[in-house]
Amino acid sequence: MVDRAQVTSAVFAAIEELNQDLPSGSVLEPAPDTVLFGRGSRLDSLGLVNLIVAVEGALADELGVDMTLADEKAMSQSSSPFRTVDTLVDYIVKRLEEEGDG
């Protein structure tokens, strides 16, 4: 079963992967309170898309989890699950529990 620490580690791995393509001034810190979306984020809209793709890839490659993160469910929430690393991890863990994989 996949636990929260493993999900966090996969998200960090995705951030590290994304950082390789970002200019040094724009890299994201792999930390729980790093802002990903909205005020205070260093990512533009395409950067966020690339991060979501990288996180989905890391979940698949490292944890064998096939999950589409940016589905209608995520987009319709009043508080975006993509706001920070922490909220993103929360969202993934919740989805895993709902799907019975967590």
Place this chain on the structure above:
Amino acid sequence: MAESRVMLITGTRKGIGEHLARRYVEQGYRVVGCSRKPADYELDGYQHVCLDVTDESAVKRCFSQIRKSHGRLDVLINNAGIASMNHCLLTPASAVERLMQTNVVGTFLFCREAARIMPKAGAGRIVNFSSVAVPLRIEGEAAYAASKAAVESLTRVLARELADMGITVNAIGPTPIATDLIRNVPEEKIQRLLRRQAIRRMGEFRDVANVIDFFIRPESDFITGQVLYLGGV
């Protein structure tokens, strides 16, 4: 130069897809092909995957396999497609749905998954398949033409969405070519169609390959969102 480049072609069991697989393997590409049924040929540098292009999970697994075994994807050719020719009054919804699933959803899924891998190679080329049925508004092909018109829209919008990733997205619109796709179309109708082309002959595999060669060459990195019709349509 092409030695380590990886190309994915859909619908390679026969027809244009098989021709393209053979051609690009010969040019040194590592080619991954797919179709619902196994291919009855084997080639060095060619790997066949059995899948239904409308099955999202299977498509994702195919790309995951490509990522693991090749680590990159340079070219995607969305050749898989089906046709259905009948008067609209005689076309059931199930036929329309099948066409849309294979021609539109299938093309979309492969474009989306390819665009997730291609940036790793620093650039990418996607070639989709439209048809002259779109500009010629061929009677009896309402659903087919609509599905290919959707492919053209996908091509143009994805070209813009993926431009920043170094990926070009273009489409070819072939005229009738002697393949299974048109084997049930009456000869008289084919002749009528050919008369609407500027150059009145059937298309050949080499005509398709020529356009694809143009779209995927490195020098074509400023060509995107275009639909190129054969035969002067």
